[in-house]
Amino acid sequence: GAGVSQSPRYKVAKRGQDVALRCDPISGHVSLFWYQQALGQGPEFLTYFQNEAQLDKSGLPSDRFFAERPEGSVSTLKIQRTQQEDSAVYLCASSREPQSVETQYFGPGTRLLVL
Amino acid sequence: AQSVSQHNHHVILSEAASLELGCNYSYGGTVNLFWYVQYPGQHLQLLLKYFSGDPLVKGIKGFEAEFIKSKFSFNLRKPSVQWSDTAEYFCAVNRGGGATNKLIFGTGTLLAVQP
Numbered sequence: 368g369a370g371v372s373q374s375p376r377y378k379v380a381k382r383g384q385d386v387a388l389r390c391d392p393i394s395g396h397v398s399l400f401w402y403q404q405a406l407g408q409g410p411e412f413l414t415y416f417q418n419e420a421q422l423d424k425s426g427l428p429s430d431r432f433f434a435e436r437p438e439g440s441v442s443t444l445k446i447q448r449t450q451q452e453d454s455a456v457y458l459c460a461s462s463r464e465p466q467s468v469e470t471q472y473f474g475p476g477t478r479l480l481v482l
Numbered sequence: 483a484q485s486v487s488q489h490n491h492h493v494i495l496s497e498a499a500s501l502e503l504g505c506n507y508s509y510g511g512t513v514n515l516f517w518y519v520q521y522p523g524q525h526l527q528l529l530l531k532y533f534s535g536d537p538l539v540k541g542i543k544g545f546e547a548e549f550i551k552s553k554f555s556f557n558l559r560k561p562s563v564q565w566s567d568t569a570e571y572f573c574a575v576n577r578g579g580g581a582t583n584k585l586i587f588g589t590g591t592l593l594a595v596q597p
Contacts, residue, residue, distance in 0.1 A: 370525075400584065409486075409572050409587030410526075423584065458526070467514050467576050467583040468533040473526040 371474035392461030402458040484509045488588035503558040505573035512578030515556040
């Protein structure tokens, strides 16, 4: 079956440019997560949605980062006025139910390079 | 704050050698534990998880992990590795019954299996 998809797969942005990253979770999955993975590191949590509600945004590094999931399916992570330190792979994951034991299924990621 | 430590950053083994990758976490409450794998060019996928019951968990491709609560550890093992096990391995934890189920990842272990 279809997994989590993300677009674009690669994005090069000039410093100061705004970017939007898209995530299509597995159909029917209630929970959606965004993670940021810097080179040589493990993924770090950014934000969490349960359906359309953003229940946790404690991992967003600054107010330049904004995420939404308006209809409880597709989600967009927006980064305004990108900085070089934003260069990373941005991973989206979804799980069927909100329980903590549920497996999170990851997408291929969007590799963002800010010049 | 929760954290996850993976002791080995790079491991090189010959085919048929045994594998053990260390993972320790810091959190005193109920936890769920996961091992994810990322094969070259692919996305993160679940190897196995523990949330209750038998502390020895068996996963896909012959992997297993043992939860030792007293040591806050969840080490990954495989008795005989294959060249196809070359990948990056991530240990992750979340709080049992937590509000957001966000995963806290270790920094990963890069495993190279030589034929």
